[in-house]
């Protein structure tokens with residue numbers, strides 16, 4: 001079975017694609033974004049997948065790739081086009097190369113035109129293809145910077161993408177209207193730049209008159225991506241790797257820092273435990289954690305001042321749901337070091353940690 005997720009970076013309108021082989025747990029990410037590495041790592045962990053490689057569809061001009069940071073964190077191999085001129089990759093790809101992940105494969109097609117390094121990745125069963133900034137949904141990548149070449153793009157689309165089966169689903173690297181997927185048949189017919197009877201001269205004429213503003217990140221992104229996303233200095237590198245140091249925390253795909261019961265017991269002396277249940281639950285059969293401060297969730301926004309801003313806060317409730325929302329409220333109140341107790345009092349008790357009050 002294939003695990004497939006389409007992820008979005010709102011800053012650059014970039015789609016990152018996660019493809020995983022359920023049987024082996026091996027996964028790849030196509031076009032990861034530097035600022036989304038924490039999110040993507042959380043998702044891989046929650047889905048029980050191991051990142052074996054990151055694949056670039058091209059050297060991006062609008063965002064920095066997460067490839068280098070993911071290799072540091074997950075040990076994934078960095079792969080991109082041999083025509084990229086990028087340094088620091090583990091594998092340089094070209095036409096007809098095959099990238100395996102577990103029992104599945106992606107087939108490489110060179111589709112230059114937006115840049116020289118543009119690749120399209122076709123899934124082994126030809127059911128989906130990842131076209132980067134070559135063919136987009138009712139659009140195409142621009143051809144007015146990097147090594148942009150409208151005639152090359154026209155040939156790439158006709159020879160490498162329109163030759164795929166009609167039903168093959170196409171996933172681009174960007175969409176600026178929120179559209180998510182298209183198919184070969186649709187684009188052949190309805191793409192306003194290259195569909196129907198549009199010839200190479202028509203396409204070139206269209207592309208020379210797009211009149212788009214240059215991406216805001218161009219001058220930062222291209223040099224960084226030619227280093228596969230490695231930050232220029234050690235210092236910014238260390239910053240981007242920094243994780244909260246006050247306890248072993250795990251970031252969830254839901255966007256919450258989580259602490260396990262074991263981690264909380266180890267660090268109990270250094271944190272404030274905030275119980276956000278109702279008073280009758282606090283004194284009820286589940287009991288509570290020794291030293292916990294009780295502020296019911298509904299009162300937290302008004303009473304957050306009762307907590308010390310100096311000490312990390314761990315929020316607790318029955319099952320870990322309301323306390324996750326408590327971390328959001330505390331964040332809005334300006335607290336920086338906050339975590340949610342995973343599984344709440346139920347898991348705390350199930351794992352045999354000490355409880356005050358409550359019934360055995």
Ligand SMILES: N[C@@H](CCC(=O)N[C@@H](CS)C(=O)NCC(=O)O)C(=O)O
Nearest residue numbers: 061062133139140141142214215216
């Ligand atoms: N406004 C965007 C620029 C977006 C842009 O130029 N995107 C490129 C892909 S890197 C493109 O090919 N766009 C095609 C289009 O918008 O039609 C930004 O600042 O990042």
Ligand SMILES: [Fe+2]
Nearest residue numbers: 060061133141
């Ligand atoms: Fe691009």
